[in-house]
Amino acid sequence: MGASGSVASILIPTLLDAGFTVSAIIRPSSNAVFDPKVTVHRANYDDFSALVTAFSGQDAVVSTVATFSADIQTTAIKAAAAAKVKRFIPSEYGGDTSRPEKVDFAVFPTKKRRIVQQLQALEGEGLTWTAICTGAFIDWLLELENAAMGWDLAARKVTIFDAGDSQFDVSTLDRVVQSIVSTLQHFEETKNTYVYVRSFTLTQNMLLEKLEHLSGKRFDITRASTAEIAARGAEHLRQGDLDNGYPEIVTAVGYGPWGWLDFKDRAVHWNRILQLPEENLEDTLLAVLKRKGLI
Template sequence: MQHGITLEDIYNFDETGFAMGLVATAKVVTRAEMLGRPFLIQPGNREWVTSIECINSTGWVLPPCIIFKGKVHIEGWYQDMALPADWRIEASGAVGTLLVDALLASSFTVSVVLRPSSKATFPASVTVHRANYDDLEALTTAFQGQDAVISAVGTFDAAIQRTAIDAAAAVPSVRRFIPSEYGGDTSQPGPVSFARFPQAKREIVEYLDSKEGITWTAICTGSFINWLLELENAAMGWDLSARKVSIFDSGNRPFVVSTLGQVTRAIISVLQHEEETKNAYVYVKSFEVTQTQLLGLIERLSGTKFEVKHLTTEEIAQRGVDHLEEGDYEHGYPEVVTAVAYGPWGFLGFGEQAEKWNGVLDLPKEDLEETVRDILKKKGLLKE
């Protein structure tokens, strides 16, 4: 009751996400974009809701917590919430964590800027600064003596990089700023009419380009194949655990994907090829594949036929736009990203450019079958 949540708001969920025990219409706290406002849930709805008290199968009460289960949750959604002092919102980013390890392994001196509330930990050799990302003075202090600033903010938080850019441009030692791209070719104007995030990222690059005394590199990597296939929420059409896949359009349009390892190698190589990558979009890849090719490989290695549903990118784009207009970001954002990725606009269709840049950056060739095999093994789906 401490936070104004009554017994009627408490639902018991089994591992499938179905409500157990209490079956009635009730208002519960759910979905991040509603910022704590109640949501009317009906009997039989498959909704993931706030979990205040968790009891495991042997009856032990777990520490009170809030578990967010969804296709996308953006840290920025929570910044204006009047949270009690004993509540904490944390984000975790695979790119940032892996990148720090890779930079240290390559003998770089690394400093990290974290929000004051973050409990992330790093090796003792990493200097950690605490600063809000809109605190110009604190960021300017943190960047002193650094040669480069690498941003790893989330896809939908691109705009918050402006203050960091101002700070970096004000520090004489900083020569390079790498904005948070690590995805599709945001220089392409095609999808912007229904997807806002490419435009936001492109505006950040334009803002960087307007700054004197600092250079930039925008690194386009395609989709992360690890996330594409490993996530449990049918991200971009793939739900390996359920043996289901949605194929968009013909399924034969090539698109670029990269492993997380290749992404970190590309970032490090950009720092080592300063002149070649100055003020440029750089395109890298692990593989260029089609949905049909990827499905065939997965079915062969798993020994399982998948249930296939066919959709068009126009359909999924409109569905995403409709959900966003309704305030349903959990579904809307992934749907719009899916449409942009698989559509005819060239967002992930830079395989030829990536081949050239892979050579410039001396990136290794990777094996698609071996990569997919490792993912299937991790998920317990590899055929014996």
């Protein structure tokens, strides 16, 4: 699900390379094109019958729908259970949604938690689940044009929140994809549980120091507080201003004192079980800077 999105565009070829048989579900109006090895099903995500047909004979359903559209997975989960699918991997791939009350000013963690609760309620029908929490996508964090989470590499500007010393976990897009593939390869170990993976643990100050060192350029720094941006984001969402509200809320939960992106030893545990290789921070940042034309 979400087969034409950014994560799926990397995930599908990786699954094929790993020897999986892959099908993709796209909306009837989609013009997306896939590898000839991929079976394409057209269905709306609220069409129970069409989804049951698409899911029949499948071992697993992997959802990569957008973060703020988590609730559109509801019908698909029911259809997966009806089709006797063995595993449903919902669209997590971010912070720790197992305890949404820690960031109760944000809407999307509660929606994601409800999706997992729906899956938990269906365990007795044979449908298992894995919720994969990966940390922030460092590639997107640094490469987006809209100063994602305070970073604007092209302008060499950054907003440092609070003291800039709050730890947060990040994952490369490759790590996100690897974690999904490895979850399917470690079927029993990942049954009915949250899985926490990461590439690196950073602070804003640490990341700023690395970027300045590797690029040879100083960044202009603005200061702000996570409490203020959380309140501003919540108000924007109440007003229906999603374009401002969502990024502000994501920034607040990412850098704030709630531990949303701080997986600690849980990530060490799951990185080992999933046999995820070590990554190099400097190599990752150098690749980003080169793609942005900054070195």
